[in-house]
Amino acid sequence: MRNFTCQCGNTVYFANTQCLSCNRPLGFISEMGVMASFNVSDNGDWVTPLSDKRYRPCVNYASNHICNWMVENTSDKSLCHSCELTKIIPDQSKELNAKRWYRMEHAKRRLLFTLISLGLPIWSQRPGKPQLQFQFLEDVEEDEYGQELTVKSTVITGHSNGMITLNLKEAEDSSRIMMRERMNERYRTLVGHFRHESGHFYWDWFIRDSEKLDEFRAIFGDERQDYTQSLQTYYKNGPVSDWQERYISAYASAHPWEDWAESWAHYLHIVDTLETADEYDVAVGHQQVNAPVNQHKGVDFDRLFDDWGRLTTVLNALNRSMGLDDAYPFLIPAAASEKLRYIHNLIQGE
Incomplete structure (x- = not known):
């Protein structure tokens, strides 16, 4: 940033x-x-x-x-252009929802800034392609008298035909941390949700029904395998045994669509954080960290990936010195870095 x-x-x-x-x-x-x-x-x-x-x-x-x-x-x-994208906002009659809504919109605007910087379509229209939209929903159950009770059903954060849905609880630090522990995740942030779900949108925009499908399948796998069954298998049995050798996260191993979305989110993590480091003239080992979004076209992926590796080593060490969790608790295997390269080249070509 x-x-x-x-x-x-x-x-x-x-x-x-x-x-x-x-x-x-x-x-x-x-x-x-x-x-x-x-x-x-x-x-x-x-x-x-x-x-x-x-x-x-x-x-x-x-x-x-x-x-x-x-x-x-x-x-x-x-x-404004950002607020127009949000089709359903939280119920403002509830005391805490203004703060939750602000946090949602701030994370969304941060996503949009990176997308703008990368020259990606946001408000564009293309025949047969969805329009990017957002809705922020909360879990509600009512009894026969219309009174709210303990939650029975849960709003699922996800994407469908351009609409990104976020569960309002993700704007609460305590709820998000509790879910992170329950899901055995090492990283769960609000802006991370926006980046991940935007990946599903851009898969529909760039890859679905296009000439890019064969190359996508060669790198990420065949997305035609049953998505619902794949997720059920993942949540029942956990990730595949060798996920750390092939994927950027455990969840990425659930299905090729999730592999793409996780990789897309990490690419946005990378370019935004590198831009921030560049803004503060950060150098690691006497070598300046470059901001790929400032150059946009012609950025060398190997340089970007090397900068990211050097920067996250320092970020994690600094966090440990403060007694905090690693800022970036991931190791990127060679197979996952090639997926990042594919996304980098795709964005560079747009």
């Missing part, structure tokens, strides 16, 4: 809404991929030296304090 600069020269960050130095309001302009500082004119227009256009804050910025993205003044829409 990049840092940005206010027109006063102060450093500002992706989640900020106000410069702490000059008090100017801040907002993200998605068309430009930048966080801008604004002057508010007498008629209420938000004006920035970064653009000749005039803006207003998204209604979820101005009224709900959930967002910090901007809308062009010429638009007849009240929501």
